[in-house]
Amino acid sequence: MSGAERPGDGGTQRLFVAVELDEAVGRAMDRVREAMAGVPSARWVRADVAHLTLRFIGDTGAEDRERLSAALAQAAPGFRRFEFTVAGLGAFPAESRARVLWAGVGDGARELVDLAGKVDEAVRSVTQGGEERVFAPHITIARLKTPANLEKLEVFSGLKETVLGRCRATRFVLFSSRLTPAGPVHERVRAYDLS
Numbered sequence: 001m002s003g004a005e006r007p008g009d010g011g012t013q014r015l016f017v018a019v020e021l022d023e024a025v026g027r028a029m030d031r032v033r034e035a036m037a038g039v040p041s042a043r044w045v046r047a048d049v050a051h052l053t054l055r056f057i058g059d060t061g062a063e064d065r066e067r068l069s070a071a072l073a074q075a076a077p078g079f080r081r082f083e084f085t086v087a088g089l090g091a092f093p094a095e096s097r098a099r100v101l102w103a104g105v106g107d108g109a110r111e112l113v114d115l116a117g118k119v120d121e122a123v124r125s126v127t128q129g130g131e132e133r134v135f136a137p138h139i140t141i142a143r144l145k146t147p148a149n150l151e152k153l154e155v156f157s158g159l160k161e162t163v164l165g166r167c168r169a170t171r172f173v174l175f176s177s178r179l180t181p182a183g184p185v186h187e188r189v190r191a192y193d194l195s
Contacts, residue, residue: 012059013176015189017072017119018051019112019169021139025086026050028164029103029141032089035155041145042101049186052105052139054116054172055123064126069190071122072174076192079115084108086139086164095150101142103164111169112137119172170194 026047033044060068085106091098105112116135150156174189 012061013065013189014178015057015060015065015068016053016175016177017055017057017123017172018053018175019115019167019172021050021052021086022165022167025139025165025167028086028162029139032103032141032159032162032164035159036101036142036153038155039101039142039144039148039150039153041148042142043145043183044142045140046183049184050139050141051173051175051186052112052137054112054119054135057123057127060127065189067126068123069174071125072119072172072190072192075118075122076172076194079118079194081168081170081194082108082111083166083168084112084137085166087162089141089156089160089162090138091150095156097147098150099144099147100140101144101150102138102140105137105139106163107166108169109137115169115172 029045029047029050036042057068085108086103087106088104090102090104092100092102113135116137120135171191171193173191175186176189178185178187
């Protein structure tokens with residue numbers, strides 16, 4: 001495992017666990033943003049804060065943070081490093097009324113699902129609760145204030161099958177997130193190396 005506990009004020013922090021992305025994928029996300037600049041009301045995720053979320057945890061006090069950190073450390077050993085491909089664009093809840101624009105995962109999706117399962121088990125052992133939705137590996141690249149029909153955008157159709165790049169998952173990270181008017185600020189709390 002690498003990284004150290006981030007000094008904090010002991011108060012509540014909003015936490016999530018994620019895999020970081022390679023810089024090349026961030027540059028490809030920037031190209032998608034430039035190509036789709038005309039999408040109304042889109043708030044684009046900056047490439048430097050983009051990540052693949054394995055588990056959102058939410059507001060967590062200092063005592064539970066310590067327990068979470070220890071539980072997540074137990075999830076990393078024995079899980080081998082792997083590569084995954086970021087490819088294809090889609091939208092939630094549907095392309096005809098998009099609120100979230102995402103990039104999908106091709107190769108390596110099974111490994112991400114397995115890793116997310118291990119992380120979820122570790123989190124549940126501390127929080128006694130969990131997300132009910134099925135984990136589907138994706139990277140959020142934009143949020144739309146007003147739903148848009150992306151099916152009518154020729155540029156979206158042309159990018160749907162685009163490959164944004166390949167990432168090597170060598171660790172997962174416990175992040176804290178602070179929402180600001182300029183967008184979220186993410187700070188690494190602790191990183192957990194894979195074997």
